[in-house]
Each structure stands twice: as C-alpha cells, then as structure tokens.
Amino acid sequence: MDLYIYYRVPAAQTRQLHGKIKALQAVLQGRFGIAGGLKRRPGEQDGLQTWMEVYEHIAPGQEEDFSRALERALDDAGVAGLIEGPRHVERFEDVATCA
Template sequence: MDCYIYFKMPDAKAVAVIAEVALLQQRLRALSPELQQTGMALQRRPDLKQGLITWMEIYREVPDNFEAQLRSALQHVDFPELQYAERHAEYFVDVVVCA
C-alpha cells in the first residue's frame, strides 16, 4: 500500500516545507526499518494558484502501522506552523492488470 499526502502552502514558505519534509522523512526512517527500503518522495505542482503551491509527499509500500508512525514523526516537525491548509492522506494499493 502506498500513501500520498497533499497540502497547500504559500510559495514564500517553499524552502521551509522542503526542510520540514526532509526532517519528517528522516524521522520516519528512524521509526520504521521497513521505510528505509521503500521509496519516499516530495513533489510539487509546477504552477502556483493564488500564490500557493500544492505539495505531495509519497510513501511507497508503507507498513500496516504507518499512520501511527506518521503521527509520532509529525510531533517532531513544525508543520502546524507552516500549514496553510490541512494535510490530506490517501492510500492506494497496486492492481495487477492482465492483458
């Protein structure tokens, strides 16, 4: 299962967002050995809408207890001060497509 978390922030806070996501992902790796082997990424939309950037955190092959690990890791970063809008998490599973 993969987790995608998106949120919006003012363009002026882009450097702070990148730094906080780096800390968050470092903390998650420390909490979960499984996450050290899977992919983590941070993406952003290429365009601004009303001065806001839409950000996307991507966590591949998350463990069953990922939500608890994420809550714990978030206690060690400054996202609440950076947040313009709520963080939205969505989970997806791979589908085998037969031709």
C-alpha cells in the same frame, strides 16, 4: 499499500517546510525502511504551491504504525503551522493480477 498526501503551502514557507519534511522522512526511512518522496505541482495559485508526499510499499500490517509515526513526526516538526488548510491522505494498493 502506498500513501499519497497533498496539501497547499504558502510560497514564503517552502524552504522551511522542505527541510522539515525531508528530515522527518529520513527518520521514518531509518525506522520503517520506507523512503518518502516529495513532489510539487508546477507553478503557484494565489501564492500557494501544492505539495505531495509519497510513501510507497508499506507492508501489510505496517500501515497503522507507520501512519501514527508519521503524524507524530509532523506534529513534533510543527508542519501544520507551515501549510494552508488540511493535509489530504489518499491510500492506494497494487492491483493483483489474475493468473
């Protein structure tokens, strides 16, 4: 299972948010072995950037614990106060090939 989480960030908050996200991703990687990625859409619109966190290869049975730990880490870091609007979470799984 992979998680793709996107949200909008005011340009003035990007430096502070970047540090918080990378720090919590390092903690989660140490705990779960899942390396998080951070991307952004090129450019800005109305002073906002679109960012995306990516968490790939979450093992079956691990998603619920990982998602709860991620939410706690976000709350502890005060991320909600640095973004504009909600975080949108999308879940994807690999397509199994038929033999």
